[in-house]
Amino acid sequence: MFETIVQAVINGLLIGGIYALVSIGVTLIFGVVKIVNFAQGEFVMLGMYISFYLATRFGLDPILSLVVTMPALFVVGVVIQHLLIRRVLGPNDMPQIFLTFALSLLLLNLALMLFTANYRTVHTSYSDTAFHLGGLYIPVAKLIAFILAMGLSGALWLFLHTTDLGRAMRAASQNRDVAMLMGINPNRVFAVAFGAALALAGAAGSLLMPFYSAYPFVGQTFVLMAFVAVVLGTLGNVLGALVASLMMGVAESLGIQFVGADSGLIVVFAMLLLTLAFKPNGLGRGRLRS
């Protein structure tokens, strides 16, 4: 019994690392640009398809394809911020919500047309191997994904705290007007935030590919999880999103273990509803605090 619980917690933490990459992206965009990117999950999907094609056409290992997906999605993010998002920033919610929502619909349905609804998988040499620790079972692909996800989250934290641009982003998230008075160029800061968030989504896609199937709707699962984690971890708080994502992963995994294989989503919704009912401001405090 104890071992089953520990195993479920480990499984949850491992997938929670991926959730963290998606949620940190959502919370970064929300904190800095002040919009919710409904299309974040579709960029995970895009990252997965890029990794899939690099693996099948050029034999590139999905995890190594990080070096392609991250810069590629960073550029996509800067372009989208520049061409689309920038035009709807303002006090009005409607255009912001429905622009990124339309983007999500567009990417999803384009993927459906171009790649069909088939599941695509990449088989690597480490896809089926696992460490055995006592009675515990730790799949190598998920462990690598988790370690890299934590590494990337740490790198983002260092970037936000030690570089000038990172500090400028945190300043802009705290008070945009004062930050502008201090000489911070908001367009540049927004573009970098959007690009970095999409790069994280792309990284999540590549890290998922050795043990998860790519299909047009794949992003929806992750983005829903991310939205809940971002509310739970307090909107705009990077560390909060990270901790909440790991919690969500563990909660989902325990739900699957003890309630039933298809109860993952029910756990997610239950957590969202409980959060809304009792802690609508999340468990943490503040914006882009870490």
Added chain:
Amino acid sequence: MSGTKMILLVGLAVVMLALPEIVTNSFALDILIRILLFSFIGVAWNLMGGYAKQLSLGHAAYFGLGAYTSTLMQIDFDISPWIGMVAGGAVAALASLPIGWLCFRLRGPYFTIATIATAQALMLIFLKFRDFAWGAEGTTIPNLGSAPLMLQFEGKAAYYYVALGLLALGLLVTFLIERSFIGYYLVAIGEDEDAAEAIGVNAPRIKRDIYMISAFLTALAGTFYVQYIYFIDPATAFNFNISIEAALVSIVGGIGTLWGPVIGTVLLETTSALLQSWLGSSTGGVQLTVYSLILMAVILWRPTGLMGVLQDILERYRRRRPAATAKVAP
């Protein structure tokens, strides 16, 4: 209401009432019924999403509750769906209270996400509890042939008139609310909720009430739809696309306007029907790709939607006319 507007409205009513006499093709009638139904759902969404700017993407919850209430009453207790329709509306209105209590704790985009999550959670409940309502397989609704008292008709024309009646009801409710003090409160909340509260608008109460009305109307559409297709399952009744389309037709047509959702539906449904006839049934993804492109175009270039475009054209026409008469006068 001015004389011209009155004449236009009466003319429109006559045309709409006479249409099934002219259009007898069942495929065309089906498209017309879809247009009426989604216009009605859009009108119901627009009350809350358009006037009060509470941008819900979870109206499928009420559509599904309406559909399930009337179907359960019909199959388990043999109660007419006409009664079931009203009961479904009442169930939806009641359900909107706890759902609203949770979702209104968040504002802006996170309100939208909470509404998505509640609708999905309701779908999961109906998927999971198969003893209660047939689970994932759903059920067919017994076909009684021509039974107007059971909301079943032979031929599509009668369904057309029911859908038309629903749309007329939705437009009338919107018209009355728009003209009342509640309409002004709603617009004030939509513009700036804090400012509205500061001048004494009881925003939580107004939002709760309008959400109830919106949910009630959406549920009526749910009952009508499953009676029309003789089938119900959670994926149909709580389909996310219903939530999407309710918002989309309003935004494309003109958010927060009486006729916006109707004009938006005419454009989107006609586009969708044309696409289907050009590309055949292999349109997986094409329809929503086109919808999302239209939505993006509207948001980036015309946030006031097609109603805004029409108003601009009217404005230009009006401005040209006095100029012309001025020339005639010496």
